Amino acid sequence: MSDGSTLTRSERLLRACRGEAVDRPPVWLMRQAGRYLPEYRAVRAGLSFLDTCRDVERAVEISLQPLRLVGTEAVILFSDIFVPVLSLGIDIDFQPGPVIATPIRSVDAVERLTEPDYEASIPYVFEILRRLRAILEPEQVPLLGFAGAPFTLAAYLVEGQGSRHFAALKRLMYAEPDVLRVLLDRLTEMTVSYLNAQIDAGAQVVQLFDSWAGILAPADYRRWVLPTHRAIAERVDRRRAPLILYVNDGAHVLDEMAETGADVLSLDWRVDLADAAARVGRRASLQGNLDPCALAAPPDAIAKMVGELARAAAPARGHVLNLGHGCLPETPIAGVRAFTEAARKLAEPGGR
């Protein structure tokens, strides 16, 4: 194994996350189990999104689909970032975006949240993970868990729903900072214990999704978001499962991301990987970052782009090949297959 040429899929991903030598970048895709797959739509048929997350059999099947169908090299828990929030006594409806009947906009509202008991309130998450791990272990395919980051969860909980500008959230930030601070603290606690519970249940890597932190100016990000990422990186058991940090639209906060202590920084397509490798140095591996829309290109063009990404990321301490954002409903399956195939054909790049 010293030449890295006989790595299992689990070894390849774990080593890349930790910056150890690998033969080539491992590959998986954010939202690889999703609406672009007819098989996913068939399993979901008639079921609400949240009910699908709660249905262990179906969630296991959906999680595994991309392994057979598109050649991904890792499986990620099928669930939603709002599932742990259900443990806080918050009512969420999906219409299809998350809608919170009573937005949280006061310290009192934060203090009324219940103490989460995950095994009691959302046992299916851990049952899905345990079953997946049992299935994947013999094949040495790695299993990822995930959570939404505190700022992103707070954005919806304060706003009551998705938003383009998140003006209610930012109003708190600028006019009632104490409310946002206690809410973020509460959600940080939740995220740490939730991710550690996923690791206990078999997750070998965990990814933190901060979908909305990129709406902040660098100074606001440093004040509000960076402490939450740092606390999570410190307190999640990263010896057992490396932590991947994804910040959507975060090109302007890459330097701050590199200060978190996360093992891997997952970057969207707006970031040039060569530039990121130079700025991040040995502090973290990189994940990404093809524009999911580029999967509409012909297969040879996709292979060319994958080669360019791998070369650009070669100076990084490690590289996990992925998209810069989740697969979209319009993503062509042929494009996804071309992406994973191109990854497998990569010759040992950049001396890793």
Added chain:
Amino acid sequence: MSDGSTLTRSERLLRACRGEAVDRPPVWLMRQAGRYLPEYRAVRAGLSFLDTCRDVERAVEISLQPLRLVGTEAVILFSDIFVPVLSLGIDIDFQPGPVIATPIRSVDAVERLTEPDYEASIPYVFEILRRLRAILEPEQVPLLGFAGAPFTLAAYLVEGQGSRHFAALKRLMYAEPDVLRVLLDRLTEMTVSYLNAQIDAGAQVVQLFDSWAGILAPADYRRWVLPTHRAIAERVDRRRAPLILYVNDGAHVLDEMAETGADVLSLDWRVDLADAAARVGRRASLQGNLDPCALAAPPDAIAKMVGELARAAAPARGHVLNLGHGCLPETPIAGVRAFTEAARKLAEPGGR
């Protein structure tokens, strides 16, 4: 005037745009005439957005409102980025976002577009500008014109409407690049002649709004967007009216923006102005860039943020104080007033 202390509002803005000495940054706000003003809502009452743009009396009144109501120091034409597109024979409906009945997705569709005759098809734009200039000239208040940038217009024309991911647009980019190229060329031609016609009608500064170019990776931006901005900067009569280039969510393409030849780069709040000043150097002045949501802060906090912005931008060759995005419907009027007031109280910053 050698000490710059007796500048008119027109002089202050024009000099700041061109990097000449001023006493303090001029101030105006993107979308300063908008729904956050009850007076705006009153004038609009019962009229569609497009009909308001076509109504010369009302559009003049709306354009002037922020001058009296919130202390802005420049007036911008009240119109919409889609108005010139009407001259190409494209039907657009506002519901309230722009909806194009027949999206443009082929070279044929581009070739069927009609040659614009602005004075015949959208004479009201120029009539509004002429009236505004006649009113503002005695007070020496500067008048801005504007246009949507080709990529942003193309995004809607291809997609048929607003979108989060613009997958149809990007599908063209990756799978049928020739279609997008001819469409962008056509829209670049239109934008050049439209902005020059606005300058003929009295606009003293023109701003190009690229609301969606920030969705692109730096390499795609360089290939698809930069040439359109460069062509516009070359061919718009900048001796008569400096050109401001705004790219929303463009922190990752600042270096490319600095290569366009635009007189002023208008930056959203994600960009640190001190960093931008260092990277842009003498190539352009800067405009911006307070998060519009920050106008929810108390007046003294707004004044502090304005002071910080002015200090950060002081090393730039010139600075036009503005938001990093347009005023939002929820923006408090008191916050807008605090913003312009803080600008007027700025002591000569940074040796300008």
